[in-house]
Amino acid sequence: MSDLIDDPNMMPEATSEPLRRAIGDRYLTYALSTIMHRALPDARDGLKPVHRRILYAMRELRLASTGGFRKSAKISGDVMGNYHPHGDAAIYDAMARLAQDFAVRYPLVDGQGNFGNIDGDNPAASRYTEARMTPFAEALLDGLAEDAVDYRDNYDGTLREPVVLPAAFPNLLANGSSGIAVGMATNIPPHNIAELIDACIHLIKTPDARDDTLLNYIPGPDFPTGGVIVEPPESIAQAYRTGRGAFRLRCKWEVEDMGRGQWQIVVTEIPYQVQKSKLIERIAELIQTRKIPVLADVRDESTDDVRLILEPRSKNVDPEVLMGLMYRNSDLELRFSLNMNVLVDGVTPRVCSLKEVLRAFLDFRQEVLLRRSQHRMEKIDHRLEVLEGLIVAFLNLDRVIDIIRYDEEPKPALMREDWGRTFTRATSEADYVPPAPTDEEGLSDVQAEAILNMRLRSLRRLEEMELKRERDALMEERAGLEDLLDDVSLQWAAVADQLREVKKTFGKDHPIGARRTQFAEAGKIEDVPLEAMIDREPITVVCSQMGWIRALTGHIDLGRELKFKDGDAPRFMFHAETTDRILVFGSNGRFYTLSAANLPGGRGMGEPLRLMVDLPNEAGIVDLLIHKPGRKLLVASSAGDGFVVPEDEIVAQTRSGKQVLNLREPARAQVCRPVTGDHVACVGENRKVLVFALDELPELTRGKGVRLQKYKDGGLSDATTFTLSEGLSWLDPAGRTRTETDLTEWRAKRASSGRMAPRGFPRDNRFT
Structure with a gap:
C-alpha cells in the first residue's frame, strides 16, 4: 500500500470544485438514496426494499406457508449477503415487525418463537426464532416465475432481484407504512382487504369515480389492535381526498358490573402503536399525582387478549366522565396522522389521494396481467411446437425408431427427414436408408430434442390421444389469451376476477379478515367540576x-x-x-x-x-x-x-x-x-x-x-x-x-x- 502512495502515477487525480456544489451534489445523492431505497414505500406493492428483499429471500429458501420453518438468523443472513448490504440487526427487526399481528394488519411472516408483544418487549435474538411466509406474502409473490415484473442486478451484480413484487392485493393500504426520509415522511394506516378490493372493483367499473364515492366502500382505517375511530366523516373524507390528515382513535371499553352497585371499566382494545406497559405506567402516574381523583387503581389482567381494569374511587362516578378524563390525559385516545407520500412507479415521491393510490395499484395489476399472459403464450407456443413434433413421431414411429437405432447422428437426421412421404421399416442396419436433404420443412431443433428425450413407456396409443387433447386445449387457451391481449375490457374483467378471488380467500371468512376497528361519534369532553x-x-x-x-x-x-x-x-x-x-x-x-x-x-x-x-x-x-x-x-x-x-x-x-x-x-x-x-x-x-x-x-x-x-x-x-x-x-x-x-x-x-x-x-x- 505504501508503494502505491509513493508512486505519483497511482494517486487519484485531484479535482477542484466549489464546496457548496460538492456538498450539495453529495447530499442530494444521499437524499435520493434514502427516499427511493429506504424510507418510502412503492405504491404498487406497498413495500420498502428491505421488506421486498426479505420476502424474496424467503421464497428462494422455499419457506412456503405450508412448509417448514427456518432460523431467522439464516433468513436475515441470506438477505444481507445476497440482496441488502446493511446490518443484520436492522433486517431482523424489519422481519420481526412483519410477523407481529399487533403491528401489521395482515402479517407477511409467520413467526415461531418470541417475536415481541404489545407491551413493547423486544423479539428474541434471531438465533432463537424461526420463520416462514404467510399466505398473504405468497399472494404478493404470485407471478414472479411468470415474468410478471422486471428484475435487476443485486448490489454486487452476482444475483438478480425483483424491482417490485406482483402484489395480488393493494398491500400499501392493507398493511400501511411509515418512514422518515430527507425532507419528507410517510405515514399510512392499515385498511381492510375486503373493503379495498370492493373499492378497486368499483374503480374498474367507474374509472372517473370521485374520492368521496370510494368512502362508501372504505369508511376508514382498520387497525390490527381494533379501537374506535371518532373522527368526523367530513374530516375523514378530506384526509383521503388530499392524502393528508389525521384520525382520532380511542380504546374500546365496557362497564363490568361487580354487584352491590360496584362496577369497573374493562378496556379490551387499545389504540394502534400504543405500548401497553407504557400506557399502564402513565395511568399509574396519573393516579399517584392525583390528576384524576376519581380513578383509584389500574390493573393489567391481559393474557392473549387485552384486558385493562380501571377501578373508580367511588361507585357514584359516571363512567363516561371517567373515560373522558382518561382520553384527555392518557394514550387511550390519540391522533393517527395520515400522510400518503409514496413512490409512484417506484421513482417519483408524491402525496397521493386514496383514488390515486388505488389507481396506481390497478394499473400495475393490468401490467402484471399482460406480462403473465404474454409469458403464458410463449410457454404455450413452445409446448405446441413440442407437441407437433411428438405427434409426428407417433404417426411415423417405425421411421423414428430406425433413425434413432441406426443413424450415427439421430438428431440432425430427424431434422433432415421428409415426414410427408411413406416409410418402410428397416429390418437391419443394411436396410436403413439415411435421410436425404429435402426442401420440405422437417422437425425443428426443439422437436427433435423432445423426441430423443421421450421415454419408451410413452410409446403407447393412449399417450398419442392425450397429446392431441393437450394440443387442442392449448390452442383454445392461446386463442383466449390473444383475445385478452387485444381487448382492454377483457383485461379489466380479468383483473376484477383476480381481485374477487383474493377477496374470497382473505375476506370476511378468513380468521383475520373481519373489520376490527369500529366507528362512533366522539361527543364533547366537558370540564367536570371536582x-x-x-x-x-x-x-x-x-x-x-x-x-x-x-x-x-x-x-x-x-x-x-x-x-x-x-x-x-x-x-x-x-x-x-x-x-x-x-x-x-x-x-x-x-x-x-x-x-x-x-x-x-x-x-x-x-x-x-x-x-x-x-x-x-x-x-x-x-x-x-x-x-x-x-x-x-x-x-x-x-x-x-x-x-x-x-x-x-x-x-x-x-x-x-x-x-x-x-x-x-x-x-x-x-x-x-x-x-x-x-x-x-x-x-x-x-x-x-x-x-x-x-x-x-x-x-x-x-x-x-x-x-x-x-x-x-x-x-x-x-x-x-x-x-x-x-x-x-x-x-x-x-x-x-x-x-x-x-x-x-x-x-x-x-x-x-x-x-x-x-x-x-x-x-x-x-x-x-
Whole structure:
C-alpha cells in the first residue's frame, strides 16, 4: 500500500470544485438514496426494499406457508449477503415487525418463537426464532416465475432481484407504512382487504369515480389492535381526498358490573402503536399525582387478549366522565396522522389521494396481467411446437425408431427427414436408408430434442390421444389469451376476477379478515367540576408551623390537642369537605391550589406541603383557606402595597401555582384576608393604625397594587376589612374581644401615616 502512495502515477487525480456544489451534489445523492431505497414505500406493492428483499429471500429458501420453518438468523443472513448490504440487526427487526399481528394488519411472516408483544418487549435474538411466509406474502409473490415484473442486478451484480413484487392485493393500504426520509415522511394506516378490493372493483367499473364515492366502500382505517375511530366523516373524507390528515382513535371499553352497585371499566382494545406497559405506567402516574381523583387503581389482567381494569374511587362516578378524563390525559385516545407520500412507479415521491393510490395499484395489476399472459403464450407456443413434433413421431414411429437405432447422428437426421412421404421399416442396419436433404420443412431443433428425450413407456396409443387433447386445449387457451391481449375490457374483467378471488380467500371468512376497528361519534369532553367526581365528606384540615399538612376524617373539635413532630406546633386548623379546594398563599406572592380529597390522611403526621406544590424553600405560608367562588380577597405585601383580587382568578391548575402579588426585594407577601365589609384597617410595625374606605383600593387579577399606609421606617404588619357601622374588633392581651366603634381619630385617606393604635391593641400588631 505504501508503494502505491509513493508512486505519483497511482494517486487519484485531484479535482477542484466549489464546496457548496460538492456538498450539495453529495447530499442530494444521499437524499435520493434514502427516499427511493429506504424510507418510502412503492405504491404498487406497498413495500420498502428491505421488506421486498426479505420476502424474496424467503421464497428462494422455499419457506412456503405450508412448509417448514427456518432460523431467522439464516433468513436475515441470506438477505444481507445476497440482496441488502446493511446490518443484520436492522433486517431482523424489519422481519420481526412483519410477523407481529399487533403491528401489521395482515402479517407477511409467520413467526415461531418470541417475536415481541404489545407491551413493547423486544423479539428474541434471531438465533432463537424461526420463520416462514404467510399466505398473504405468497399472494404478493404470485407471478414472479411468470415474468410478471422486471428484475435487476443485486448490489454486487452476482444475483438478480425483483424491482417490485406482483402484489395480488393493494398491500400499501392493507398493511400501511411509515418512514422518515430527507425532507419528507410517510405515514399510512392499515385498511381492510375486503373493503379495498370492493373499492378497486368499483374503480374498474367507474374509472372517473370521485374520492368521496370510494368512502362508501372504505369508511376508514382498520387497525390490527381494533379501537374506535371518532373522527368526523367530513374530516375523514378530506384526509383521503388530499392524502393528508389525521384520525382520532380511542380504546374500546365496557362497564363490568361487580354487584352491590360496584362496577369497573374493562378496556379490551387499545389504540394502534400504543405500548401497553407504557400506557399502564402513565395511568399509574396519573393516579399517584392525583390528576384524576376519581380513578383509584389500574390493573393489567391481559393474557392473549387485552384486558385493562380501571377501578373508580367511588361507585357514584359516571363512567363516561371517567373515560373522558382518561382520553384527555392518557394514550387511550390519540391522533393517527395520515400522510400518503409514496413512490409512484417506484421513482417519483408524491402525496397521493386514496383514488390515486388505488389507481396506481390497478394499473400495475393490468401490467402484471399482460406480462403473465404474454409469458403464458410463449410457454404455450413452445409446448405446441413440442407437441407437433411428438405427434409426428407417433404417426411415423417405425421411421423414428430406425433413425434413432441406426443413424450415427439421430438428431440432425430427424431434422433432415421428409415426414410427408411413406416409410418402410428397416429390418437391419443394411436396410436403413439415411435421410436425404429435402426442401420440405422437417422437425425443428426443439422437436427433435423432445423426441430423443421421450421415454419408451410413452410409446403407447393412449399417450398419442392425450397429446392431441393437450394440443387442442392449448390452442383454445392461446386463442383466449390473444383475445385478452387485444381487448382492454377483457383485461379489466380479468383483473376484477383476480381481485374477487383474493377477496374470497382473505375476506370476511378468513380468521383475520373481519373489520376490527369500529366507528362512533366522539361527543364533547366537558370540564367536570371536582364536586361531581368526589364523594362529599366532612374533614378537618390541619397544617403545622413547619408546613406539614393532613386531613382528619370528620369535623373534630378545633380546640382538640393533636400530635406533631418534635419542635413543631399547629398553625392552621379548620373544617372543610372533600369536595373543597384549598388555597395556599405563599410569601412569594403566588397562590397554590390543593384538592381537599388529595390531602394525606390524619393517621400520621401528614406530608410536607412543599412536596404537593412547587413552593420554594425560602418562601413561607402566609395563609391557608377554603376557596369560595365569587368571594374577593385583600392581599398586601410587607412594603404596604396591596389590592383586591377576585378569588376565581387565583385558582391555579398546576403545581407551580399562579403569581398574583408582584414583589420587589426585600418585600414579601404579608396579608391575605377575605373582603367582608366596606372599610380597610391596616397597622404598621410602628403600631400606627389607619382606616380608609374599601373603594379606594383597585380590583386587580395581578400586580403590585397601591400604597395602603405610609411608613418612615418598617412596614405593614396586618390589614383587614370590616363594616364601619359595626366597628373594628380585635383581641386584647387578656384574650377578650374588644370593639372600637368610634374610629374618627384613625380614619384618613389611603396612603396616610395613621395614628397610634388604641389602648389595649395586641402587642403582635395583628387584628385576629
